[in-house]
Amino acid sequence: MTVIICAGGMRSAKTYDAINLARAYHSDGRSVRLFQPRKNTRDVIDGKPVWRSGTDKFLKTYIADVEWYTSREEILDSASNFEVFGFEEHHWYPEDYVQLVLELNAMEKTVIDVGLNYYHNGKPVPQFEELSQLKSVMLREGACAICDVDAKKGLKTLATRTQMLIDGQFPFYDSPTDVAEESGDRFGGVEKRVSHVYYPVSIKNWQVLPPRNSSLMAEYQKYFLDVKSNV
Numbered sequence: 001m002t003v004i005i006c007a008g009g010m011r012s013a014k015t016y017d018a019i020n021l022a023r024a025y026h027s028d029g030r031s032v033r034l035f036q037p038r039k040n041t042r043d044v045i046d047g048k049p050v051w052r053s054g055t056d057k058f059l060k061t062y063i064a065d066v067e068w069y070t071s072r073e074e075i076l077d078s079a080s081n082f083e084v085f086g087f088e089e090h091h092w093y094p095e096d097y098v099q100l101v102l103e104l105n106a107m108e109k110t111v112i113d114v115g116l117n118y119y120h121n122g123k124p125v126p127q128f129e130e131l132s133q134l135k136s137v138m139l140r141e142g143a144c145a146i147c148d149v150d151a152k153k154g155l156k157t158l159a160t161r162t163q164m165l166i167d168g169q170f171p172f173y174d175s176p177t178d179v180a181e182e183s184g185d186r187f188g189g190v191e192k193r194v195s196h197v198y199y200p201v202s203i204k205n206w207q208v209l210p211p212r213n214s215s216l217m218a219e220y221q222k223y224f225l226d227v228k229s230n231v
Helices: 014-027 072-077 097-106 126-131 214-229
Strands: 003-008 032-036 084-087 110-116 137-141 161-166 185-187 190-192 196-201
Touching (some): 014 032, 014 137, 097 110
Antiparallel strands (some): 161 196, 185 190
């Protein structure tokens, strides 16, 4: 079987693509099991996780409810009962997530992997980077996002990065990358209520402030400054 990666920035239609794939497999008579990580506090309806894209919200996906991620061991134990496994927001799964995908693939299961290709700071998401190197992978990168900044000017520019704002301010390179949109979390070492907002932007309009930790300046140069300078 294969690993299908639906990746991209915010609003790039990666989840829409994954939903259509899951529906197609179900229509073909395949048994499907879909997951959300517990850190994803945004895609929840009535306390239950969902896969959604835009206004396409639902609690049940074909023959299986979308479930909170359990564990690698439990999922492998259930593998004989399902043919297709889907995982949304790959950057929020445990460290053994990539190993789980490899094991499911070795068991001839189809895996739909969904998530960001780059963090807000431009650094590649490790799970995406590792899985995209597999020989059996099918990479489907979303390309439907329009830059929010240019859209307000009446322009339609392709967005290839995700802009993050924290309390309305541009983030630092070393700002947290694992905070759900509009959730409360620790930031800057102080417990406070913060608002993390994400939206699609072109590289030209993408903004990331230098890291507070000077040891990360080389990364900042590679993943942000060099990319910006090549536009």
